Structure formats: structure tokens, C-alpha cells
Amino acid sequence: MRQFSHQLVQRIxxxxxxxxxxxxxxxxDPPNPKLGDLSLGCFPIAKAMKSSPVEISQKLAQQxxxxxxxxxxxxxxxxxxxxxxxxxxxxxxxxxxxxxGTSWGDTQTGHGKRVIVEYSSPNIAKHLAVxxxxxxxxxxxxxxxxxxxxxxxxxxxxxxxxxxGFGKLLAAWDKFSDIDNFDSxxxxxxxxxxxxxxxxxxxxxxxxxxxxxxxDSARDWFKKLEDGDSLARERWETIRSVSMELFEKVYxxxxxxxxxxxxxxxxxxxxxxxxxxxxxxxxxEESEGAEVVSVAEDIPPMLIRKKDGATLYGTRxxxxxxxxxxxVEFDRCLYVVDAGQxxxxxxxxxxxxxxxxxxxxxxxxxxxxxxxLNVDGHWKKGKTRGGQVVLLHEVLDGAVELAAxxxxxxxxxxxxxxxxxxxxxxxxxxxxxxxxxAARRKDVNFDLDKILSFDGExxxxxxxxxxxxxxxxxxxxxxxxxxxxxxxxxxxxxLQLIKRLLRYPGIxxxxxxxxxPSQLSQYLLxxxxxxxxxxxKHRVISDNAELSGHRLALIQALKTTLGxxxxxxxxxxxxxx
RNA sequence: GUCCCCGUAGCUCAGCUGGAUAGAGCAUCGGAUUCCUAAUCCGAAGGUCGCAGGUUCGAAUCCUGCCGGGGACGCCA
Numbered sequence: 260m261r262q263f264s265h266q267l268v269q270r271i272x273x274x275x276x277x278x279x280x281x282x283x284x285x286x287x288d289p290p291n292p293k294l295g296d297l298s299l300g301c302f303p304i305a306k307a308m309k310s311s312p313v314e315i316s317q318k319l320a321q322q323x324x325x326x327x328x329x330x331x332x333x334x335x336x337x338x339x340x341x342x343x344x345x346x347x348x349x350x351x352x353x354x355x356x357x358x359x360g361t362s363w364g365d366t367q368t369g370h371g372k373r374v375i376v377e378y379s380s381p382n383i384a385k386h387l388a389v390x391x392x393x394x395x396x397x398x399x400x401x402x403x404x405x406x407x408x409x410x411x412x413x414x415x416x417x418x419x420x421x422x423x424g425f426g427k428l429l430a431a432w433d434k435f436s437d438i439d440n441f442d443s444x445x446x447x448x449x450x451x452x453x454x455x456x457x458x459x460x461x462x463x464x465x466x467x468x469x470x471x472x473x474x475d476s477a478r479d480w481f482k483k484l485e486d487g488d489s490l491a492r493e494r495w496e497t498i499r500s501v502s503m504e505l506f507e508k509v510y511x512x513x514x515x516x517x518x519x520x521x522x523x524x525x526x527x528x529x530x531x532x533x534x535x536x537x538x539x540x541x542x543x544e545e546s547e548g549a550e551v552v553s554v555a556e557d558i559p560p561m562l563i564r565k566k567d568g569a570t571l572y573g574t575r576x577x578x579x580x581x582x583x584x585x586x587v588e589f590d591r592c593l594y595v596v597d598a599g600q601x602x603x604x605x606x607x608x609x610x611x612x613x614x615x616x617x618x619x620x621x622x623x624x625x626x627x628x629x630x631x632l633n634v635d636g637h638w639k640k641g642k643t644r645g646g647q648v649v650l651l652h653e654v655l656d657g658a659v660e661l662a663a664x665x666x667x668x669x670x671x672x673x674x675x676x677x678x679x680x681x682x683x684x685x686x687x688x689x690x691x692x693x694x695x696x697a698a699r700r701k702d703v704n705f706d707l708d709k710i711l712s713f714d715g716e717x718x719x720x721x722x723x724x725x726x727x728x729x730x731x732x733x734x735x736x737x738x739x740x741x742x743x744x745x746x747x748x749x750x751x752x753x754l755q756l757i758k759r760l761l762r763y764p765g766i767x768x769x770x771x772x773x774x775x776p777s778q779l780s781q782y783l784l785x786x787x788x789x790x791x792x793x794x795x796k797h798r799v800i801s802d803n804a805e806l807s808g809h810r811l812a813l814i815q816a817l818k819t820t821l822g823x824x825x826x827x828x829x830x831x832x833x834x835x836x
Numbered sequence: 837g838u839c840c841c842c843g844u845a846g847c848u849c850a851g852c853u854g855g856a857u858a859g860a861g862c863a864u865c866g867g868a869u870u871c872c873u874a875a876u877c878c879g880a881a882g883g884u885c886g887c888a889g890g891u892u893c894g895a896a897u898c899c900u901g902c903c904g905g906g907g908a909c910g911c912c913a
Binding site for chain 2: 283289290291294298300302311312335336337338382419422423424523546547548549551557558559560561562564565566567569571572573575597598599600601602603605626628629640665666669670685696697698700701702703704706709712713714715716717719720722723724726727730731732733734735777781784785788791792794795796798799800801814835836
């Protein structure tokens, strides 16, 4: 749409003898197709010229526009409504999309800019659970969107791999070797090492209630770890690597990957420097035995050091932000973390600003709403009735199993291998899309029944629509039909689709700018829905080979666009299902 | 109590950097399949855009207050 809109703005600049290209004029659809095909409100110009938008639109409508793809220009109140010559408009649009090829949708908006997206960030020695899904998928989609918008992206997994909890785990490993010895069979060789670790941890915590000595032992082990004791270190590394191996299994199913995986432990050395810096800037204050930094009047001070002198995760976040900026000089750095931590991030960003780091303004908390689970008919945060977390891979397996049933029922003759691949993709598609459909700030109720309904505004709906494209193209190829230049796309629904297609790059830009994947989700739903309407009214493949060719070009453009959009959302576009 | 987020159809949401008659999906009811996959499509019904002020030529959209829901608020991460 940019090319067309650019031409219109250029003509207006010429007519009015003033540059209107920076006024933020936006080409939109008129509310009623009878008014025209494209519309431009003259309000921004009116403001700039201190004149009436109605007068301006009337004046402009009378000009000789001299654009070959414009049929007529009419002023309706303050709006300038354009009717396009469909043959040329369609032809240009199809050509544009075809020329761009696989990079269709990409823009240069972020050219020369670098952005870090931190997401997922699970704790090691634990499983990925459903509540990790939001950060993981939103973050990956954002990373994809930024890349598409021309940014250099560093996707970042900030592992929780440090803290006194690991002291307990190491102490448990040591103390309970008679019950479960992690050296035999070796942790790394086990089926589910993380569950074994959890079991031991729970046992240790329970016994520690009656036996305070265990707490001392945990402290000792954490001290050993901090001091670099070789045994502690080796075991901790093992825990880390078995955890990562498990994470990777889930990540690869979801299409998630990171440029950097760096644990909190990495920033330990920087902690002392941060505190020194706070001291030398006279920011650190004593309060109730602890040490704090006041940030702003309307938010409580940030706690830096506990009574006993130990630091907290906030301090670690200060250190990691500083270290991160030294590693990668970013223009934006997003933390894809739930909204419950918004105060924490305001404090972290505020303290960094107080320390004089100008780049603190480039830090953003890309917050998202909580995920609730259904517990006995009530929506609750985090855990199920038994206090258990719901494991992510179990949810994914459940989704895939259900998808397999449905695929099989719709398509009983499907080969075994295809069934496996397709149900995996459809199951993932359903789960992922349900998480990415609404604006990220909204809380979501994780309702597996709804996610797996596959009707209406769902991932499988989009995948099914893509299958229709593939199916049409397949059939056309069988009949030896070839694509045409799109000149014959003159139906109302075709124009509608062409206009929708042209908005794709702008949507990518907007989604990246706002760090809002749902912008893309909503766009794809519109696109698919408009196509399905078209599909029910018009036949692509017909006796008219020329017209079929034009329509095939449209189908190809639709397939390119929907496929591209789905991929950015980590949903697999399918050719069959 | 203070701060943050949210409040649009029965439910889930879009529209929110102000602009033409507020749109989808689900659920309900009715309809469409000799034809490219009906996981689809068409129609009906469903709205004090939480409430009250304000700004504006114009407010679902911006501002203030209130109400309702969620979250956070110092020694966990």
C-alpha cells in the first residue's frame, strides 16, 4: 500500500505546493464501498494549512491526478475518496508481491538498529510449564517481527540458574545419595532427570522443616558453588545441561531459538561493581537494617541488600542490564515478562537512570497478562488443585493427540507419516495461536477445550485456509494452468483481498513497533476470513484459462502472505491437513 | 492505603497516536455440499462502548473523578 499511498501524497504535495509527506496521512478503506476504494481524510492537511478539511478535499478532488491506476476522485465531506482502475491496481499489486518473493512483508524500518528481546527465561532444574508459554511465544514472535522489520535482533534466554535454591539441591544430591545416587545411573543418562531432581528437592525441603541443620548444609553448598568448588561446580553444570537439553526439546517443537542463552550466574561478578557504583553515587540508603535506593516519589524504594548483606534478584537485574549493554549496544531492549513484575522493572530502569545510564530509556518491559488455569471451575493463577504446575510438554502432547483424532476423522485415508507431522503442526498451531490472538496485556484463561475446538478464530482455521491455497495451486498445476499477471482481478472480493494483502508490510511494522504479535494475528484472521468468503463465491479454476491464471496469481500471493505471517507466529503453514 | 493493568454483544475479543453507520469469533436459531478440502460460507438475533463530568467542529478512543475486576507494594525470584 505504501507505493500507492506515496504516489497520492506526492500528487497532493504538488497540488498544494507544500510537502504533506510528513503529516502522517493514512490511506484507509471507506466505511462503505459505494464511496470508493481508497480514502484519505484531509484533517492533517487542514491542520497544517489552518483551513477547512472540507474545502481542501473539494479543491483536491477537482485536480487532474494523472495517475493511471486512478479511475476517479470524489470529495465526500472532509474525505477524499478514490476509485481505482481495478485491472491496473491488481496488476501492480500482484507484481509487487511477486517481486519481493520470500522477503515480501519485510521493511527497512529498523535498518541499522539493534534490539534485544529477552524471553522464556525458565529456571533450571525445573520443567517448562504452561505459564512459560506466554513469554516464550510472545518473545519469539516479537523477535521474528523485529527481524522482518529490518532490525538486527539478539534473542536472549536469561536462565534462572543461581540462588540459594541450588544450595539445597546440591546438599540434597550429597545427602540422599543412598536413596537416589545421581552418579549411578548418571543424571544425564536418565529418562527424566529433572523430575528426579525435583523429587529429591521436595524431600529435602520437607526434612528441613524438622531438621534445621539441613538449611546450614544448603548454605554451605551454595557457598561452595559461589567459591568455585570443583565438585559443586561440576554438579551444577550437570544440572544445567540436563535442564537445557529438556528445554531444547520443547523449544524446537515450538519453533523457538535463542541467539544467547546466558544464566543469571554470569552476572555474579558484576554485582559488587553495581553496589560500588550505587555507593559512589550516594544513592544507597540504610532503611530498617537493609539497604535501598529511592527511585521516584510514587513508587517504593528498591531493595538492594538484605539485613544479612545478601543481594537480591533486583540487584542481579541491574548488573545484568549493565553487562548486557556492554555486550550488545542496543537501541531497544525488551523484557518479555508478566505484568506482575512491572514495579520491579520500573525500579530497575529507574535506578539505572539515576546512575546516569542514558540507555536506560531504551529498556522496555513488554508486559503480558497472567495465564489462569481452571481449578474446579474457577480460574486460578499458576497451579492446579494439587499445587502442581501443568507441564508444557504434556499440554502440547494432549493438543497433538486431539489434533490427530480430528485430522483422522476429516481425512481417514491420510498416510501414517503425514498424520504424525500434520497433527503435530495443528496441535502446536492451536496452542500457540490461542496465546497470541489477543493483545498481550490481557489475562488469558488457559482453556484446553476452547483451544482445541479448531473452529472460528483459531490457529487451525488459518492453517486450513493455507491448505486451501496449496490445494488449489496443486490442482491447477495438475491441469497445466499457469499464473497470469493479475489484470483480471476485478471482482469486489478480489479488490478487497488485494488491498488487504498490500497492508501486510505495514502490519509487520506496527506489530514490531508496538511489540504486539496480536496485530499480526488479527490481520491474518481478516485475510483468511475475506478469502474464505471469496472462495465460496468464486471459482479459481474454471474453463476460462486466462481468468484462472489471474486468480491463481492472487492465490499465490495469498499463500505467500499467510505462510509468511504464520511462520512469524511460529505456526507451521501446511499444504495438507 | 499507594501504584500499575483491564472494563466494548450472553462469553472471548478487535477497533483506542480522536474522524464517515462500533466489528469479528464462540454459543443460539435458520440456511448452503452433483463443483478447487463444509476445519468452510451465508443469514437472523444480540450494544446505556462500566458510570459521571470535561476537552474538541467531532470521543469507544484524550483528560479528571468514581465504580467494578486483576496484579504489585522491602528482606523470594
